[in-house]
Amino acid sequence: MILSVGADFLGTWVSPVEFSADYSTNRKVSKDKAEMSRHIQIESMPSITGYKADTRISVKPSEELSSLVDILNVVTGAGAAKNAKVAKAAEELKSAGAGNALVVCGVNSADAQVIVNAINNALGSYGSTITWDRPYNTKQGSDKAIVQLAEGLNNGSVKAVLFLDSNPAYSSPVKGLAEAIKKAELSVSFANRADETAQLCKYVCPDNHWLESWNDLEPKAGVYNTVQPTISKLFDTRPIQETLLKWSGKSGSYYDFIQKYWENNIYGKQTKYSGFWAFWDNAVHDGEIVVDASGSAASFDGASVSASVSNLSAYVATLGDAQVRLYESVAIGDGSWGDNPFLQELPDSVSKVAWGNFIAVNPRWYVKNGYNIDPDFKEKRYAVAKLTVGGESIELPVVGVPGTPEGTFGVALGYGRTSPNHSDLQVGANAFKLLAKSGDSFNTISKASIAKTEATDLVAITQTHFNITLQDLGGVKTRKTVKETTLKEYAKNPAAGNEDRAHIMEEMVTLYYEHTKPGHHWTMVIDLNSCDGCGACVVACNVENNVPVVGKDQVIRAREMHWLRIDRYYTGEADNPDVVFQPMLCQHCDNAPCENVCPVAATNHSSEGMNQMAYNRCIGTRYCANNCPYKVRRFNWYDYQQADAFDKRYGTSNDQNVASEYLGLHEPLTRMVLNPDVTVRSRGVMEKCSFCAQRLQAAKLEAKKDGRLLADGDATVACQTACASGAIVFGDRNDKTSAVAKLFSDERTFGVIEEIHTMPNVLYQTQVRNRDEVKKYDIIDYYHES
Amino acid sequence: MDSVAPNKFVVGLWDHEEVYLHAIEHLRHKGVKIYDSLTPFPVHGLDEALGMKETRLHTAGFFFGATGTTLALSFMTWVMTTNYPIDFGGKPNWPVPSFIPITFELTVLFAAWGMTLTYLVRNKLWPGRVPRIYDKRTTDDRFALVFDAESLTDAEINSIKDACKKEGAVDVKDKVFTEAEGL
Amino acid sequence: MTIFAVICAGMFPIFHMGRVWDAPFIFPIPNTRGPLWVNFNSPLLWDVFAISTYFSVSLLFWYSGLMPDFGTIRDRSKGKIRKYLYNLASFGWQGSAKQWQRFEALSLVLAGLSTPLVLSVHTIVSFDFATSVIPGWHTTIFPPYFVAGAIFSGFAMVETLMIITRKLFKLEDYITINHIESMNKIIVLTGSIVGIAYLTELFIAWYSGALYEQFAFYNRILGKYLWAYALMMSCNVLSPQLYWFKRFRRSIPVTFVLSIFVNIGMWFERFVIIVTSLADDYLVSSWAYFSPTWVDWGIYLGSISVFLFLFLLFARFFPTIAIAEVKAIFRTSSEVAKAERAKAEGATHGGFVLKGALDKE
Structure with missing residues (x-):
């Protein structure tokens, strides 16, 4: 039983990759194990964690805080809860039994966290669901210290400041910090790019890129990692560690320093290897050494709880009707990688908006207040509003996000960078300045006011919101693109939610013989229950397969090139919907409609069941894309990667609007991002998911060299390797012992629109939610309601 | 032009196709050999009147069409089953229904082009050919x-001329072509 | 007109190719890829064959009929260059009996071939849609519906051009109001067939019970492209119904305006079929709204310009009416001939051309 209050632990909170992996192991269901954890999310701004929860309680930002008090009251029996839904959740927590529940909270407030501790203490989580032996070392910060730094710089008590992996000039809400940095007698930035802070510093001593230097890490207590350089350094840089060694008058390289440190400090903690060199070689080879760690068991000190409760309640009382909830988007996070075009082009999992942030509002509020200027998404034009928090204001387009309560305005942090040297990367507005100070910390929840402006802006939204059902013509019909059930139903019938598949399979008759797949028959099964829509697979795919970044203008025209996208479907009630995320890629249909229509035979079927593309043969009629029911084929409208010399040779200038032109994919340096195993596509050809043909080929060759048959798991695809929650299973269906072959015949497995007899090789498994009621696939179309 | 072709002619001109047809019949009946007959438009009954054989162009057309059909079917079959069999969308390698449109089109294409080319060759028509124009008005409103x-002797020529006039010719004239004559 | 329209039609797929320079790949020519031939399953390939056959057979039909007329123009034109050029164009036409006999045979067969070819080319174009899987395209009614639509819009386009040409070239005696009335009858007939096809589509979509199909048509008539559907319906189905009245059938202005309506309507028919079906198909996640860019507009307007340019060139230099054909029926079917016959049976010859002056010999 997990209850999260505003903590997007699958997306952005503390260590989301690890949490996704751990979370999903308890959420995988099978016929043998029809049980899973229960997850309740109380949040205002929808997150992927909330959308994946079994029950999502949509509350205003202030109620995120007050619900903590509610839960504490119910759990400790100290009082009654104000919010009935929260009370019910708290009751559930109580009845989960001691040591079976966990409450987490993503609110940046010491008071809130004290209450969370009190709740967890009351639930008996300490020592069971919360352990002390491996605390995280990845994130640490002090809002108080940065304020003090600004004061110190201003009054001259701080004379020198060094910046390493931090960019406070951009990301700190402290007013006047930038001016203060300039006052320092000595200011040094180690940033390897000219970020906002580096631009203010007197000296910039660029650090190596982490792939260029030796390093060691301890992300969690007792987990030691080594980092090897994979490339010699490209620029005139020096690792920060060597710089510090030199400045401190020590000789020797940082590699020797690390080695010495490991010999003196870590070697002794382990017993596996005898002899330092064996230890060291293995540590470098494996990259990780885990030693026993026993943190000091902490006990809860309940003394400050009542003070925290009153502090929090007092803060809640000041918040008023309109409240802002600042959050991090999965793609951009805190903005430190905001200059990475891959991440900018990755649509936000929740809103599907790429290239910029926006004000997320309740769709009903959106319609009521005159923001519904383009209900058909003809242009993807949105009205811009001015959001003011305590004197600071930003102007951003307003986008309706289902699940956001009225009076809540969500804004993503991490945008509005001014330092990237390409104007296309300087998108959105910097919301860090909206962080309001309460007590010693900057709070992501604060009182706000919003005013509509006359301005409008285009938003690069890749999936707009339409009804999945057809309600007229006598009865309600639902597209069974995604299928859902509840755990209870699933325990009774493994095919629950997927009952119609038996009938569909029965109807699959054909006059034709089937082409044999004598060798492998590559198949992918994606568990919708595990997929949390984070988008890691999308980025992995882009990087692996040289998928070009096309820029905001092209994304608005729906010309994004992603081979793999994550579709988001709303189900359930309009104000607080459930969401099913569905990674959608080429389905490699055995009866592929696209193959039939290509006049030049550029796309056809391999004997291993893959739908393959011959880029050289493609003339770009785009008929295949039209005839693809899944709309997963992508067309190179421009020469995004200068694969073809056409434009240069003929001097056409119509590529000026293409991001790659000014994002520099034509430059030798940026072209280093290209994977040499994958061809770059020229302008005018179709492309799509290849099932990572190059990786499969490599795996086959590897097996051949070893003189063995290809084993299950030898061949992996990029998206699969990137999926922390293990939602993607890939393999050879002909190998009856493979994981994918077993899933292929599982009752939960279904193909999307397989009733049109496409016979896809990418299959999905039903989403199972651990709760009582199954919600209808029925969403009100806010945008056309009168 | 053909070097053995005659260069000296008598040309009779009529201005009404019915009179013209009667004239042809009568002249032929008299045993006058008609070298050629020129009309501004296809006159119905002219070929019977002149005793011409039925053209075999239709038959040629049929065979051209049949060639197209055979070629289309056999080529597609060879490509799809023997030369480079590929799995397209799970369809069989010999997808007969898919062949129908192209077979039809190629049949028509071959028939049309074959016939037209035969027509041009047999009619001695090609761009730049300089025809013998016996009278300019044969493409306008005169039937020649x-x-x-x-x-022929002068007497014979005169008798032909007389006969033509008797049969309603509006004009009868001599026409001699010299080698250098163009349009 | 067909020729120029087909030239435009053929240009479109080529313009819309991603790699125009590789357009020859659509022909089955031996290459270094295996050789990788073409995909004979593809309706687009059928289209290649259909359109090229249609184009070249139309060209043959048109040109073989033009040769005698070029001969006529040659013999009537003055000046060496003109004579030379028109002779070149006439292939050295003489008009001998054997030539005419073969000409007749050829025209008969080409006409015979062209008729099914018209049906086939529109059928095959409709296969582009009908054999695909997109709801709103995947319909068996498409072949007959496209053929009727083609005749419908073809007649309308001919009327548009013909009414202008007729007026400018003073061809009122050749193209009479009776011709126009007959054409209008065809338009009301085919327009109604197309209308029935629209309604049939809707009925079948409802009757099929298939969600995707039902949605496609529901969306087509009531969705975000309502305006396009309404335009199509009113121009294509409603406006030709005026032709039930003789007064409108025989009115030149009404005919001209309605012919333009039909052209607009048929353009919107294609727009409705293509755009509304593609914009909202199977997966809701991929729904979008099509908005044309200046490139789209440019190609569209450019194709109209190319067509008009070629047509005007034709009208300037080539006979707009088949001279030999008119001559052949002149004596029997023309209004003048009929009047003559009624007046006096005596004149068995003479008066071949009553209007206009003959060349002096």
């Missing part, structure tokens, strides 16, 4: 009969 006068 051309008689070979090369080997």
Whole structure:
């Protein structure tokens, strides 16, 4: 039983990759194990964690805080809860039994966290669901210290400041910090790019890129990692560690320093290897050494709880009707990688908006207040509003996000960078300045006011919101693109939610013989229950397969090139919907409609069941894309990667609007991002998911060299390797012992629109939610309601 | 032009196709050999009147069409089953229904082009050919009969001329082509 | 007109190719890829064959009929260059009996071939849609519906051009109001067939019970492209119904305006079929709204310009009416001939051309 209050632990909170992996192991269901954890999310701004929860309680930002008090009251029996839904959740927590529940909270407030501790203490989580032996070392910060730094710089008590992996000039809400940095007698930035802070510093001593230097890490207590350089350094840089060694008058390289440190400090903690060199070689080879760690068991000190409760309640009382909830988007996070075009082009999992942030509002509020200027998404034009928090204001387009309560305005942090040297990367507005100070910390929840402006802006939204059902013509019909059930139903019938598949399979008759797949028959099964829509697979795919970044203008025209996208479907009630995320890629249909229509035979079927593309043969009629029911084929409208010399040779200038032109994919340096195993596509050809043909080929060759048959798991695809929650299973269906072959015949497995007899090789498994009621696939179309 | 072709002619001109047809019949009945007959438009009954054989162009057309059909079917079959069999969308390698449109089109294409080319060759028509124009108005409103006068005596020529006039010719004239004559 | 329209039609797929320079790949020519031939399953390939056959057979039909007329023009034109050029164009036409006999045979067969070819080319174009899987395209009614639509819009386009040409070239005696009335009858007939096809589509979509199909048509008539559907319906189905009245059938202005309506309507028919079906198909996640860019507009307007340019060139230099054909029926079917016959049976010859002056010999 997990209850999260505003903590997007699958997306952005503390260590989301690890949490996704751990979370999903308890959420995988099978016929043998029809049980899973229960997850309740109380949040205002929808997150992927909330959308994946079994029950999502949509509350205003202030109620995120007050619900903590509610839960504490119910759990400790100290009082009654104000919010009935929260009370019910708290009751559930109580009845989960001691040591079976966990409450987490993503609110940046010491008071809130004290209450969370009190709740967890009351639930008996300490020592069971919360352990002390491996605390995280990845994130640490002090809002108080940065304020003090600004004061110190201003009054001259701080004379020198060094910046390493931090960019406070951009990301700190402290007013006047930038001016203060300039006052320092000595200011040094180690940033390897000219970020906002580096631009203010007197000296910039660029650090190596982490792939260029030796390093060691301890992300969690007792987990030691080594980092090897994979490339010699490209620029005139020096690792920060060597710089510090030199400045401190020590000789020797940082590699020797690390080695010495490991010999003196870590070697002794382990017993596996005898002899330092064996230890060291293995540590470098494996990259990780885990030693026993026993943190000091902490006990809860309940003394400050009542003070925290009153502090929090007092803060809640000041918040008023309109409240802002600042959050991090999965793609951009805190903005430190905001200059990475891959991440900018990755649509936000929740809103599907790429290239910029926006004000997320309740769709009903959106319609009521005159923001519904383009209900058909003809242009993807949105009205811009001015959001003011305590004197600071930003102007951003307003986008309706289902699940956001009225009076809540969500804004993503991490945008509005001014330092990237390409104007296309300087998108959105910097919301860090909206962080309001309460007590010693900057709070992501604060009182706000919003005013509509006359301005409008285009938003690069890749999936707009339409009804999945057809309600007229006598009865309600639902597209069974995604299928859902509840755990209870699933325990009774493994095919629950997927009952119609038996009938569909029965109807699959054909006059034709089937082409044999004598060798492998590559198949992918994606568990919708595990997929949390984070988008890691999308980025992995882009990087692996040289998928070009096309820029905001092209994304608005729906010309994004992603081979793999994550579709988001709303189900359930309009104000607080459930969401099913569905990674959608080429389905490699055995009866592929696209193959039939290509006049030049550029796309056809391999004997291993893959739908393959011959880029050289493609003339770009785009008929295949039209005839693809899944709309997963992508067309190179421009020469995004200068694969073809056409434009240069003929001097056409119509590529000026293409991001790659000014994002520099034509430059030798940026072209280093290209994977040499994958061809770059020229302008005018179709492309799509290849099932990572190059990786499969490599795996086959590897097996051949070893003189063995290809084993299950030898061949992996990029998206699969990137999926922390293990939602993607890939393999050879002909190998009856493979994981994918077993899933292929599982009752939960279904193909999307397989009733049109496409016979896809990418299959999905039903989403199972651990709760009582199954919600209808029925969403009100806010945008056309009168 | 053909070097053995005659260069000296008698040309009779009529201005009404019915009179013209009667004239042809009468002249032929008299045993006058008609070298050629020129009309501004296809006159119905002219070929019977001149005793011409039915053209075999239709038959040629049929065979051209049949060639197209055979070629289309056999080529597609060879490509799809023997030369480079590929799995397209799970369809069989010999997808007969898919062949129908192209087979039809190629049949028509071959028939049309074959016939037209045969027509051009047999009619001695090609761009730049300089025709013998016996009278300019034969493409306008005059119906002409051309008689070979090369080997005829003057008396014979005159009798032909008289006969033409008797049969309603509006004009009868001599026409001699020299080698250098163009349009 | 067909020729120029087909030239435009053929240009579109080529313009819309991603790699125009590789357009020859659509022909089955031996290459270094295996050789990788073409995909004979593809309706687009059928289209290649259909359109090229249609184009070249139309060209043959048109040109073989033009040759005698070029001969006529040659013999009537003055000046060496003109004579030379028109002779070149006439292939050295003489008009001998054997030539005419073969000409007749050829025209008969080409006409015979062209008729099914018209049906086939529109059928095959409709296969582009009908054999695909997109709801709103995947319909068996498409072949007959496209053929009727083609005749419908073809007649309308001919009327548009013909009414202008007729007026400018003073061809009122050749193209009479009776011709126009007959054409209008065809338009009301085919327009109604197309209308029935629209309604049939809707009925079948409802009757099929298939969600995707039902949605496609529901969306087509009531969705975000309502305006396009309404335009199509009113121009294509409603406006030709005026032709039930003789007064409108025989009115030149009404005919002209309605012919333009039909052209607009048929353009919107294609727009409705293509755009509304593609914009909202199977997966809701991929729904979008099509908005044309200046490139789209440019190609569209450019194709109209190319067509008009070629047509005007034709009208300037080539006979707009088949001279030989008119001559052949002149004596029997023309209004003048009929009047003559009624007046006096005596004149068995003479008066071949009553209007206009003959060349002096």
